[in-house]
Amino acid sequence: MTLVHGGVNHRVAWLLASSRVYAEDAALSHRDKFVQALNARGVPADQARVSRWETGNLWVPDRVVTAYEQVLGLVPGHLAATVHGLRRSLDPLSPGTETTAADPDLLHQELDQLFEHALGRGHSSDWLALTHYLAVHPTVYLRPETWTDLSDRLVSELSRATGGAFTRRYEALRTLIRHDAAQRHVLRSIGRFVTDPEAQSVVLPLTLLQEVTHPRAAELVMRLLSTSSGALQEGAAWVAASKLARGHFDDETERRLEGFAVLMIAAMPRAHRDVDIFDVAARLPEDRRARVTAAIRETRAFAKFDTLVRQGEVVASGLARDAAVQVAHVAQKLTPPPYHIEPDGMLQRLVREAMFHGHQERRHQAAVLLTTSRYRAGVAAGLAAQVQSGDPEVARPACGVLRYLATEVQRPQLLSWAGDPAREEIQDYALMALGRLPQGLQPAEQQTMLDLIEDAEQEPVQLAAVGALGMCGSPHLRRLADGGDSPAAQAAAWWLRMGPGMHESLRPSAPNLKRARATRLNAASE
Numbered sequence: 001m002t003l004v005h006g007g008v009n010h011r012v013a014w015l016l017a018s019s020r021v022y023a024e025d026a027a028l029s030h031r032d033k034f035v036q037a038l039n040a041r042g043v044p045a046d047q048a049r050v051s052r053w054e055t056g057n058l059w060v061p062d063r064v065v066t067a068y069e070q071v072l073g074l075v076p077g078h079l080a081a082t083v084h085g086l087r088r089s090l091d092p093l094s095p096g097t098e099t100t101a102a103d104p105d106l107l108h109q110e111l112d113q114l115f116e117h118a119l120g121r122g123h124s125s126d127w128l129a130l131t132h133y134l135a136v137h138p139t140v141y142l143r144p145e146t147w148t149d150l151s152d153r154l155v156s157e158l159s160r161a162t163g164g165a166f167t168r169r170y171e172a173l174r175t176l177i178r179h180d181a182a183q184r185h186v187l188r189s190i191g192r193f194v195t196d197p198e199a200q201s202v203v204l205p206l207t208l209l210q211e212v213t214h215p216r217a218a219e220l221v222m223r224l225l226s227t228s229s230g231a232l233q234e235g236a237a238w239v240a241a242s243k244l245a246r247g248h249f250d251d252e253t254e255r256r257l258e259g260f261a262v263l264m265i266a267a268m269p270r271a272h273r274d275v276d277i278f279d280v281a282a283r284l285p286e287d288r289r290a291r292v293t294a295a296i297r298e299t300r301a302f303a304k305f306d307t308l309v310r311q312g313e314v315v316a317s318g319l320a321r322d323a324a325v326q327v328a329h330v331a332q333k334l335t336p337p338p339y340h341i342e343p344d345g346m347l348q349r350l351v352r353e354a355m356f357h358g359h360q361e362r363r364h365q366a367a368v369l370l371t372t373s374r375y376r377a378g379v380a381a382g383l384a385a386q387v388q389s390g391d392p393e394v395a396r397p398a399c400g401v402l403r404y405l406a407t408e409v410q411r412p413q414l415l416s417w418a419g420d421p422a423r424e425e426i427q428d429y430a431l432m433a434l435g436r437l438p439q440g441l442q443p444a445e446q447q448t449m450l451d452l453i454e455d456a457e458q459e460p461v462q463l464a465a466v467g468a469l470g471m472c473g474s475p476h477l478r479r480l481a482d483g484g485d486s487p488a489a490q491a492a493a494w495w496l497r498m499g500p501g502m503h504e505s506l507r508p509s510a511p512n513l514k515r516a517r518a519t520r521l522n523a524a525s526e
Helices: 010-021 031-040 047-053 062-072 077-091 102-119 124-136 144-158 162-178 183-194 203-211 216-225 228-245 250-264 275-283 287-295 302-311 318-335 345-358 359-371 376-390 394-407 408-418 427-435 442-453 459-471 477-481 487-498 513-525
Strands: none
Touching: 010 077, 010 228, 010 302, 010 345, 031 047, 031 062, 031 477, 062 077, 077 124, 077 162, 077 359, 102 124, 124 162, 144 162, 144 203, 144 442, 162 183, 162 203, 162 359, 162 427, 183 203, 203 216, 203 359, 216 228, 216 250, 216 376, 228 250, 228 359, 250 275, 250 287, 250 345, 275 287, 275 302, 287 302, 302 459, 318 345, 318 376, 345 359, 345 376, 345 394, 359 376, 359 394, 376 394, 394 408, 394 427, 408 427, 408 442, 427 442, 427 459, 442 459, 459 477, 459 487, 477 487
């Protein structure tokens, strides 16, 4: 659990294998039938090759991931976006997208169609296709205003998208921010977005900075760490830890981070609880980490930091193991396979990483992978049981992962936790999870949010309640926004400007790319 990078191939293999085994068409769970379906789509495969793909013993090309989506009837990019995210985060030195040449007339025709889909229908798979096309054709010229418009729209949509709609937009933005011509425009869009005084969902857009090696990105991270905004500090700490793990910082920046880590840890528990300064300190070079350890040895925070450094997790290993096994057991019980399957070791590992890993980016990637998997509903039920248990060391991490995975089944529990002052440690997370449910909030539930905004003592709880109203486009937002200069009023005004949440089905509504073009683009990226 101390690893920050690595393990990509086995996670990709697990995602493909579990997606096939638990396919809605039970016949596809049998490898021979699945091979026939792949061959019918022009993908050379046999049972031995599928076995190697699904055990991590053979690299899985993009065109194969796309074929899995097509055979299993999934929306374009459902698996591919998660696979791209894993490779970019857990194997950041892996080669990027290869470029290709195309006939100019055909290129412009295809590009026009991609822009029409992305700017018209605006489905996340269209954004993924457009940005990938621009990546494999890097010499395509776009006017600066066009790059800016693309970046602004994607960042805005990202802040209120959920599930696959979020993952595909996030990976589209990661593709853009790695594009030489687009990078400065994406950075400016992120800067405008997160420095808006009323902005709410700033953490995940900020994490895109981990992709940028330019020294200006490092300086921006340091400035944001020094702000008084807990959300900006949270995002900056996430980026700082990831950039330290990737070796992006020079010696002077590492020195400044060392000093900042000591100050933040000494300020606990007054510091914002979601600013993962332990992650930053743990990624420092060994000599600097040793000095941080010596400086905080007499503080109450030392034991927790020592556990993270030695075990790679934020709680004792026995507690992490037991909780993960229990969640995975519930998930497998509620996701019956078409034939006998042993306890899923990778499922247990991913649950454990999503809840307790000491590196925030790895926690995030594990949660995204679970959200994409066929185990999603079962894992959500297992996590809810852990939250209900009341153990504070387990409840908040479990509820944190529920923000990604919660389904309608958890609605009554989320409402109960959100309105219970005795569960203060999870109220904000429960409200965030509630706001991300696609069915929105009923009138009585919206009134509960209004009561929380008025009565809750903790500002994060108030803002999370406003966020839940914002995600469902509540008519109460207008009255809240007219209520003065309070943080809740500013948040309501922001949600009115941004619009409601964006949710997308797991199943495709219409094809967004011709098969020939998709095949050529995927082949170009291998």
